[in-house]
Every structure is written in C-alpha cells, then in structure tokens.
Amino acid sequence: MTTESHREPYGVELILDLHGCDASRFTRGSIRDFFRELCDLIDMEQCDVYFWDDVGVPTGERQTNPKTKGTSAVQFILTSTVVVHTLDLLQAVYVNVFSCKAFDTDAAARFTAKWFRSSEWKSTLVVRR
Secondary structure, eight states: OOOOOOOOOOEEEEEEEEESOOGGGOSHHHHHHHHHHHHHHTTOOEEEEEEESSTTSOGGGSOOSTTTOSOEEEEEETTEEEEEEEETTTTEEEEEEEESSOOOHHHHHHHHHHHTTOSEEEEEEEEEO
C-alpha cells in the first residue's frame, strides 16, 4: 500500500451520470456532433473515434437488455479520452472526460447535460496524481 504524496495533479476525470435524457440524441451522428462541440468548448484536440452498437447487426442479434441496448463511443483526444455510453431503454447516458490538460469541468458538465437534454444529472470529479 502506498501513501498519498503531495505531487501535482496529473489530470482530472469528469464523470457524469445523466438520466431522463432524449434518446433521439443517442445516434452515431449526434454523438459525433457532441464530441466535436465538447472538444471545441474545452479546447481539446480530437483524434480517432470508435463506436460499439447494433448498427449493421441483424435484427435478431441486437441487444434487448436495458443495461446493454445503446451506443458506446470513445473519442480519443490528444491528452486522453472522452467516453460515452448511452442506454436507449433507460434514457440514460454515462460520460467520462479524462485529460492531463486542464479544462473547465463545470462548462463541460453543463454542456453535456444540455446536449443530451437530461432532466437529472450528477457529476463527480476525480483528480489523478
């Protein structure tokens, strides 16, 4: 077990749980737009983006479980990642923004809640050392 040192923070991770969202925003196109606008807002350089969902999957093989039916996406940024998990049937979105470059976490949280039209949301900030 190690003890906490007094090092400067390496970065921060903003963790968002959004509920009562507009599931029409859970498409690949909308999520791409979200990544672009969020990265512009918090001044992050976008790199590759990857999606995991039922696009192109035969109807009988698509997810039906409320905990797995949705889209997951990872937007790599120069300083780490933005990750989105949508749950269509639960109208929920889970977002993590991790970066070693400082960013306005309050602005990112408010923008994300507004983008997904969340009626209820919670943010948690983790400082990485």
